[in-house]
Amino acid sequence: MQEPVSASEYGASRQDSQESIEDARLAAATSLSSLTTWAAANRPPLPTPDPTLMSTETPSVAGLTGILSQAAPSPLAAPSMNTWNSTVDTAAQASDNFAAWLFESPGSQYDDFNIANMPFLDFGLEYSPKDVWNLEDYASTSEPPGSVANHATPSSLRDNAAIGTPIRGVSEERRAAVLRLLSHFLTKQRNRVYAASDQTRLLYNPDAQNFPNLSVGVLDRFVANYWANVDQQMSVVHQPTFSPNSCNVLLLVTIIMLGAADMVKQKPKGLLEDHQEFSEVIATQLRWEIFTDPEAQPPVQLWAAQALLLLEYYEKQWSSRKLHERAHIHHASTLTLLRRGSPLIGRSDSESPTSGMPTRCASPTGEELPGKPTGSSLDSWWVHWVRNESFNRVVFTAFQIDTLHALMYGHGADMAPYEIRLPLPCDDSLWRADSAEEVHRLDANLKMYGIRPINFLDGLKRCLHAHDVQTHAPARMLLMAGLLSVGWHMSRREKHLQFLETVPSVREQGRWRSMLLQAFGHWRQSFDDAVGPRKSRSSAAKTTDANAPTVLFHLAHLTMHADIIDIQIFSGTKRLLGRKVSDKDFLNVFQRMKAWQPTPIARHAVLHSFKLLAAVMMNRPGKNGANDASNMQPFISYSSRNDPMMYRPWGVYLASLVIWAYQRASSLHLSGPYTQQHLIEGQDERELCCRYLTAFSNIDDPARVLAMLSVSGCAAILSVVSQDLANGEPELFEEAAKRLQSCRETLLTGTSGR
Structure with a gap:
């Protein structure tokens, strides 16, 4: 049996760690960079680790290159020194460049990694070069004249209800559309038996068309419960500009499904079985309805991406084994929809669907507001900002689900960190502000304190090297997901090399593990220092x-x-x-x-x-x-x-x-x-x-x-x-x-x- 390892072996002071980092970079020999080809994953016997796995040395840049590239949908392109086999060598070079850039110290000025060298297929999640964050940028990034009128007009919505409640109640017309869709779902599930004769159940439908227990008030409660509880954990829909009567009905049904399912958890087990049954009926058929909608084809519309992510959240966390496995199967499809067409880059007219509705609208209320003036330029800027920020959050939520479920359930991580070239999501105070003026005021206050948008990859690199990243709590959680993704891909790379009988040395494995462990510890400490412990535990939230x-x-x-x-x-x-x-x-x-x-x-x-x-x-x-x-x-x-x-x-x-x-x-x-x-x-x-x-x-x-x-x-x-x-x-x-x-x-x- 090996000697016990003391707690000091798992962490060291920052000064000692930085010295060991520099020593390791000078001394470590390259052992993995030549092994850029990998085979399909197999599960070889796990080698018995050695205490040196807990070494405080940091991996050399050369020794870690090539590890993160294996999840990419295609090789990376970069200038090659070998003319006889440029295709293979350019892929290896670009792969090495990204890993070298990530593991090199933030102050090293490593310049070989350049987004311009990345191939076309790796741009699926790249952000628009004209990032609409500052009000000063509005003049160069606002939409063409006449297009704003078709978007949600935030100023027309903000007075209808306070934050935390639905902006508008569900209308009778929209209720009828929801019930028609529900009736359609039930006709496709004839093999399932429901207690339709029980007049107290939600799915009671005496005439096979009407559902008297699903009144407007009940649907409103489901939507309100979604905003109060579900949205706090997975905020991808912008509440201040959301309208249940004009958004796509499939997105509304998804929100209703989650609101009803969350109510089940608030009561003792077995008390609201009909609510769970109601949610299961919707979830079973909803994915097919979304996939077959013309607006869910690439380049995907915002509502479809939001609905797919919310549905996956329900299937994996709240439903049956069958739906959980279905969500795992179709997870890659959702990611592919996000990659194809680059969802955060504006479309050309030829790419836009002929629906007459803007394709990037966070809450398309144009049908409700005929002849409504376009409003101020500030409101127009806000609509554009909401649209981009919503897609931003969709991408990061997909990445977080991808990484955490790979760790929790053993699923494969289909997204690599370098795919995401976006700024971290904005502070929640900006996201939940109910007017353009409030957003502008809060943004100015944040900038006054030196808080500005941070690029995800830059923040991840600083986090990996145990440097402070000044950002808000949800963004810090995303950076931790990035660290976990790096660790997952490096561990998977080692398994591929074991399959090829070229196992990296135990010392080399220990170096990158030590660097990640140090990053985990610093992330936790910086989180506590920045956010601080909560003073009360009186509520679940x-x-x-x-x-x-x-x-x-x-x-x-x-x-x-x-x-x-x-x-x-x-x-x-x-x-x-x-x-x-x-x-x-x-x-x-x-x-x-x-x-x-x-x-x-x-x-x-x-x-x-x-x-x-x-x-x-x-x-x-x-x-x-x-x-x-x-x-x-x-x-x-x-x-x-x-x-x-x-x-x-x-x-x-x-x-x-x-x-x-x-x-x-x-x-x-x-x-x-x-x-x-x-x-x-x-x-x-x-x-x-x-x-x-x-x-x-x-x-x-x-x-x-x-x-x-x-x-x-x-x-x-x-x-x-x-x-x-x-x-x-x-x-x-x-x-x-x-x-x-x-x-x-x-x-x-x-x-x-x-």
């Missing part, structure tokens, strides 16, 4: 804001040091990612887990798993000044059912699995019987779970993990998390709950789990 960076930080460490696919197979799952897990697969994973358990990275993953669970599940009275009762003890208060964050519930599940896998693999190394104290009958598992998590949350040295393991403590964690997930609505949560219960039985009985 505030709790979400308070520990969101903490959860993402620990999840990053967890997934970087533990193979979640192997761990799920080790737990005894029969099918994974649509594939049957054979006995041979299980035996191979069994050996890899035995090799993983004694390593420093295993202890690192387990410690961060404990800290993630403690941060999410435990309520500590008085910790943030909210309660002065010092005699009150911590207690378990988390409920995944009420959690709006898309990655936190599954992160809790993965953390529990990692702890179990380490505990289980540790028992395999013992020659005698496993004699640790087992769970006592009648013992309060929630109290035991809380004590166990408290003990681990107070340590920072991974070397102490093995000595503190407890069978009864691990069993208590599995029981508490399993019961909580079983109370959720998504089918994946129910499957996860059963898997954790099976792991608990395996731990207590010593069986294999297969």
